[in-house]
Amino acid sequence: MRILFISWLFFTLFFQILFGSNTVLISGQCLNDQQSLLLQLKKSLNFSSSSSTKLVLWNQSSDCCLWDGVTCNTAGRVIGLDLNNESISGGFDELSSLFSLQFLQSLNLAFNRFNFTQIPNGFGNLTSLTYLNLSNAGFAGQIPTEFSSMTRLVTLDLSTLFPGIHPLKLENPNLTMFLQNLSELKELRLDGVNISARGSDWCNAISSRLPYLLVLSLLNCDLSGPIDPSLLELRSLSVIRLAQNDFSSPVPEFFANFRNLTELDLNSCNLNGTFPRRIIQVTTLRTLDLANNELLEGSLPEFSPNAALQNLVLSMTKFSGTLPDSIGNLEMLSRIELVRCNFSGPIPSFSLSKNLTNIDVSHNDLTGEIPSSHWEGLQSLVNLNLGYNSLNGSIPVSLFSLPSLQKIKLSNNKFAGQFNDILNVSSHKLDTLDLSSNNLTGPIPKFVFHLQGLKILSLSSNDFDGSIKLSVIENFKNLTTLDLSYNNLSVDATIEVEETIEEPRDDSEDPDDDEDEDEMEDKTFHGRYG
Known part of the structure; x- marks a missing residue:
């Protein structure tokens, strides 16, 4: 029996080695029409051969499902395309072969140089997309209405990092129309997109149409305040990034009611009044950034020993009072920046905060x-x-x-x-x-x-x-x-x-x-x- 078992094991391993890899290859082998579409796409794009790490290697002699940046399903259809940071320049129109990849579920064109060209209407053909990342790709102008056809989108990132510039805008359609069919979204990142909406308008547009939203990032979108309570309907919100907007209002206390809140970024929002201490005490909160709100007052509460806080940034505010001893018990704390506030009293021990990388409490009235x-x-x-x-x-x-x-x-x-x-x-x-x-x-x-x-x-x-x-x-x-x-x-x-x-x-x-x-x-x- 032992000899039979060893013989069976040997032949099993032998056949797996001999045929197993071919079986996997056959099940995911690129279909001819898919390879043809990808090669047409490569030919139509302007990119730097010296900087490219993916497109430059695409060629007709190899299986396109094995190309860098390409993901196929078991039927050999292209479902994922990652051309992030491929030094693509110029642009492409709605006739591009890209928009014939009907089974595409994930598309990443971030960090390219499309030279402020318009986003093509052809994106509306990619109705299977669940992930779309066009961040910092160099697009400009009005975001096309056709985006509302991508009803399966879960993640949408159209962010741009150009400070003070709004290359992309949402005017017609406005934010309300733009989001009307995107109810599956869990991550919405529109940093740098000119939305130009009042607090009640943009808050209602998001809260009434995106019930599953987890991440909301609208930095530098020309939004105004006050922040409307309707936002609280998004009970699952975990990340709220609204920095570099002019809210000119107090911070609403209802932020403390987001049970899963991990990040709150309200940097440079012209906030005023007194910051609610309850928000700082949310135990799931990892990042709190209130810097550059020179009219915002507040003080630090005692911290819970199980608090998850990693980044505390309050520089250039009117926060005052003493630094509580419990801040030094935050084991996850990595960054504390309290520059040019009105803190006084002694500096507590940070010996338990083993993950600290940055401590900047300069320009205060700390003693001892x-x-x-x-x-x-x-x-x-x-x-x-x-x-x-x-x-x-x-x-x-x-x-x-x-x-x-x-x-x-x-x-x-x-x-x-x-x-x-x-x-x-x-x-x-x-x-x-x-x-x-x-x-x-x-x-x-x-x-x-x-x-x-x-x-x-x-x-x-x-x-x-x-x-x-x-x-x-x-x-x-x-x-x-x-x-x-x-x-x-x-x-x-x-x-x-x-x-x-x-x-x-x-x-x-x-x-x-x-x-x-x-x-x-x-x-x-x-x-x-x-």
């Missing part, structure tokens, strides 16, 4: 010390900016042992005392060190001169003293900015001349040259910085 225990274990921290506050005490040298740290900015505080030197400097990635405008004393510690990756070193306006060898400064190969002004430092500019073989003297040389060389051989310049 920053002991080394606040920063223990922050292995991923890249940027630390505590500048322009009223912090005091000593600067913990343990900061320079954080392995990922690239920027330390502690300027314009009240830090005082001498640095303790350290032997093990792990901050080999550090490119910026700004300790200017403090009350630091003593010699500049030697470990600073071992930070060989520094591009910016600013220690000005302190009370550092002692002498610095010019040769040590020359070791900074990447240094672009050095500021040691307004200290009590001197620079040792000794030039060491290596012994060389004496050349026969040319009698025509100036006899005074010998005296000049003797003087330069051991000359020390003491530059005073203070």
Whole structure:
């Protein structure tokens, strides 16, 4: 029996190896008409052969279902086309062979250069599409009415990143007409599209037609406020990105009622009033961006230990009060930016927030010390900016042992005392060190001169003293900015001349040259910085 079983297993594996791959290939082999349509499409498109990684490899001698960017079903029909970032330029019209791919379910033409040409009406022929991405593809003008024929769309992305420019617009049809047959949408991204609608209009258009919507992204769409309560009908909304619109109104408290809310981006919306604290306490919230709303007031509540917050961005607002200790218990926290707010009091410990990469709380009125225990274990921290506050005490040298740290900015505080030197400097990635405008004393510690990756070193306006060898400064190969002004430092500019073989003297040389060389051989310049 054992021999029979082994024999059966051997022949099973043998036939799978011999015929299995061919079987898969046959079931998905590209149909001739599909390959012909794709080759016609390639021929009609202008693209850079040197930049293309997909189109340039399409050829008649291979199965089109194996081409990069092409997905087929088991019948050999093309159902997916990904030509993202293929350096396509120019445009194509509604007669393009693209619109004859009737079984296409997914189409990605993002990040190409269609040179501000109109979106062709032919997209209305692709009625099987569930995914369409034309973001940053270079299209312009009115979005065609024919889009309403793509009734199976689940994801639609027409976003553009041109700041202050609206290449695409929704005028006729307007947003209401545009969405009337797209009830299956779960993701709608129209960033940069000129919609020009009032709060009640755009909110009602979306809430009445897109019952399954999960992601709503309408950055820089020329929308106005106030944000209408009808939006609350979209109970499943998870991502709300409405930045760079002029709402000129308070933030509605009903945002706290979205049970699955993970991202709320209201950056640069001219918001006013007091921000509802209940929204910050939504436990599913990962990203909250309220930056650049200079009239928006608020304060931070205590955070739940199971909060999912990763990104907290409140820069350039009127948020005030103290930073709660519980903010340092947010284990998922990655980015905290509170620049130019009105926060006061001490900085809490972030030692439990092991995922932190960026801390910027500069330009506030924070006080107290920053002991080394606040920063223990922050292995991923890249940027630390505590500048322009009223912090005091000593600067913990343990900061320079954080392995990922690239920027330390502690300027314009009240830090005082001498640095303790350290032997093990792990901050080999550090490119910026700004300790200017403090009350630091003593010699500049030697470990600073071992930070060989520094591009910016600013220690000005302190009370550092002692002498610095010019040769040590020359070791900074990447240094672009050095500021040691307004200290009590001197620079040792000794030039060491290596012994060389004496050349026969040319009698025509100036006899005074010998005296000049003797003087330069051991000359020390003491530059005073203070």
